[in-house]
Amino acid sequence: MRRGGDISSSRLPPVTAGASAAPAQPRSDWITLRRLFPYLWQYKWRVVAALAFMVCAKLANVGVPVLLKELVDTMDMKPGDASAVLVVPLGLLFAYGLLRLSTSLFTELRELVFAKATQGAARSIALETFRHLHALSLRFHLERQTGGMTRDIERGVRGIESLISYSLYSIVPTLIEVTLVLTILAVKFDAWFAWITIAALVVYITFSVGVTEWRTQFRKEANEFDSAAHTKAVDSLLNYETVKYFNNEEFEAKRYDENLERLRRARLKSQTTLSLLNTGQQLIIATGLVAMLWRATLGVTEGRMTLGDLVMVNAFMIQLYIPLNFLGVLYREIKQSLTDLDKMFTLMEKEREVADRPGAQPLAGDDWSVRFEHVNFAYEPARQILHDVSFEIPAGKTVAVVGPSGSGKSTLARLLYRFYDVQEGHIRIAGSDIRDVTQASVRQAIGIVPQDTVLFNDTVEYNIAYGRPGATRAEVEEAARSARIHGFIESTPRGYQTMVGERGLKLSGGEKQRVAIARTLLKDPPILIFDEATSALDSANERAIQAELKSVAQHKTTLVIAHRLSTVVDAHEILVMEAGRIIERGTHQQLLAHGGRYADMWALQQSAEGEKFADVMGM
Structure with a gap:
């Protein structure tokens, strides 16, 4: 094993786990649907019941035109016929009302039964995403863009509801109805009715899908600009004080407006192409309706069809083309929902840079000692932070680490918490390498007072x-x-x-x-980390709290990271770090007697404090 020096990039952690990694290539919509299916299949009986109610609703809906045909043909009788008084009120009002009620009833039952599956799936995916984000490494959270990420999650959860609503409640029922209508037309009349309908549907669907696929690029652009604008707004508001400090309200507004302008242009393109799509769809629908009615009218004049048949064909076409009129919108929304859902699934699939090993057991032991053994670490391949760092904090003892900013002091705390894994060496707690035990148990055993409290x-x-x-x-x-x-x-x-x-x-x-x-x-863990724990306190409170912390640290394994040497003079051992290396170690008195870097730092701080005291006293 190499000691110190640069370490090869082959042993460094991949940095692609963070939010700045290159975006993944878009995946097939079927892959996204397969990912969603297990969440819905947890409610399989509700899924089956909802599908059954949907089929029943469509059977009742298709039965309405058939009933109208029978009623029109039955009413073809002589004026004054006594049976007309009975046929019209009873047949029309009762049968028609029953079918209409059945359609609405089965539709509402479908939505009622399936609502729990929809909301349950959305809840499960959102919760799993939330937990996964907490499980990702610190590197990811340092590089993430909070505004854009939260917007992706929000759209993904909303996309689940939209996808199920549009597909199960609109697309699938329409396909069932088309199949039923084509079957009736082909069996009851000549095949031309079915072929005209099929041809119109093929042209309509091909046109709608093609134009919608072309339009998707503008919708994606709009979503990207929307996320960018949201990210800028959230980042600016989170840094409200900094904006005020530098009087940059107009600068922030200009940055935000630039993203809003790009969003406006993308949405205008989307709306323009939507108008083109709607116009083309209406033309295809009108052509199909004219062809069907011409064929039906010709059949009536030739005696092959009754007036009721003409009414039924017209009713079928209206029922089919009303939902098809929204196919472009539905297809676009389904595609967008799949895109949004895929973004959230991609977020859920981000690899954990730090993960528990298979079969990892909780940290256990009574001897809460901490040991760093020949640790080498780098956040990025080109910049190594720690070089061959070795030290031990015996159970119940206090070790302090001092040194200039950037020397690697706070990195020790991050590695001990296992926010990152070391490239070389070992970190042991109670004799166990922290990579061999669960992260939760390591963090449960440690309490930290960070320098930057949030x-x-x-x-x-x-x-x-x-x-x-x-x-x-x-x-x-x-x-x-x-x-x-x-x-x-x-x-x-x-x-x-x-x-x-x-x-x-x-x-x-x-x-x-x-x-x-x-x-x-309050946590009262066996291991404590004080990372500049009193740096923001005044002298009086600092002395009082230092005494309290010293009392609390009794019989606990404690790592103290400090700039002010006066706060660590009672430590059992003091480590002096510089450029990622331990250059001195010993007690306060030993280091002063050594006359090295620590002694120079002590003399400098004592001199600065003396001058400050003199200024305060007016000496």
Whole structure:
């Protein structure tokens, strides 16, 4: 095994797992449908029942023109015939009303029965996507575009409902009705009726599909510009303070408007081509209707068909072409729903850069020691971060890591949490390589107070209790007292129900940091990481909380990452890092006596603090 130096790119992690990876090639719609099918088949009895109700509804619908034919032919009687009084009211009102009611009843039963399958599938896919996003690596979440990603998920979930609605409730029923009508026309009359209908349908469908496929590019462009505009808007609003700091409201508005203008042009193209599609469809429908009625009229004049037959043919054509009139729209929406759904499935299929090995067991042990053994790591192949790093934090002891920014200190915490896997070497907790145990058990054993604290847009109580969901109010308050923030919370009008705002921006940096400390104290794990845990606090609060953290760290394995050396003088061992390497190690006194890099840093900080004190005192 190589020690230090550059490591070959063959041993580096692939960086294509992130959001910046090249987009995958579009897949077949059938592949997307096959992915969707298992979610629906969980409700197989509802699927079968819905299909049965759909067939019954179409049988009743096709029966209406047949009934009208019989009624028209039956009414061909002499004026004043007594039977006409009975035939018209009873036959027309009862039979016609019953068929119409049956059509509506079976349609509503179909939608009622299948609604649970539709909503259940949408819920399952959305939940699976949400869980998968949390399982993806930190690299993905650092590179993602939140606005565009959330819009893709939103459209994907909506696409499930649209796809099922348009296909099961419109396309499939129309195909069933076409089959029934063609069968009746071919059997009852000559084959010309069926051939005219088939020819019209083939031309109509070919034209609709061809033009819709051509139009899809404009819809895709519109969706891309919509996602881009949404991404810019969300990113700008999340960085509201930065926008204000630099007086860049107009700059942000201009960026947003540029995307809106591209979206407007794409939507105009989409609307123009839609008008072309609708005009062509109406021309084909009109031609087919004229041909069918001409054939039926010719049959009546020649005595081969009755007046009722003419009425039935006309009713069939109207029933067929009304839904076909929307075929272009339906096909476009189905294609778009499949595209949106495929985007969400693609998101679900993004490979986990860090994944549990098959058969991985939970972390177990009483000796919560931590060991880094000859660790080499790089975020990107061209930039190595850690070089042959080895150290141990004995169980119940505290090890501090100091050094300049960019030396790799925070990377140690990320690797210990297994946000990334090392390329060379091992990281062990309680004697187990963390790659051999489950990630959940590793993270359950560690508590961290990060340098950059981000809070949920919820109450103070929720954010503290997040360290241990289910904790009682008394336990939350005790953790807040230990973090020296209970008094501040109680002084606010709503106390622990105070909302902290987006990312906690309604709190100061020191208040956010104390909330982070409180929730870590509430978690009470055997291993603690303090990554500049008190950097945002004033001196008085820092000393008080440092004393509390020192008390909490008793009998816990603790890694402290710090810039201010005065906060780590009591550590059992101090590591000095520079450019990804440990250049010195020892206790505070040993490092001072050594007179190396640590001693220089100490002298520099003491001098700076002395000058600051003198300025404050006016000396």
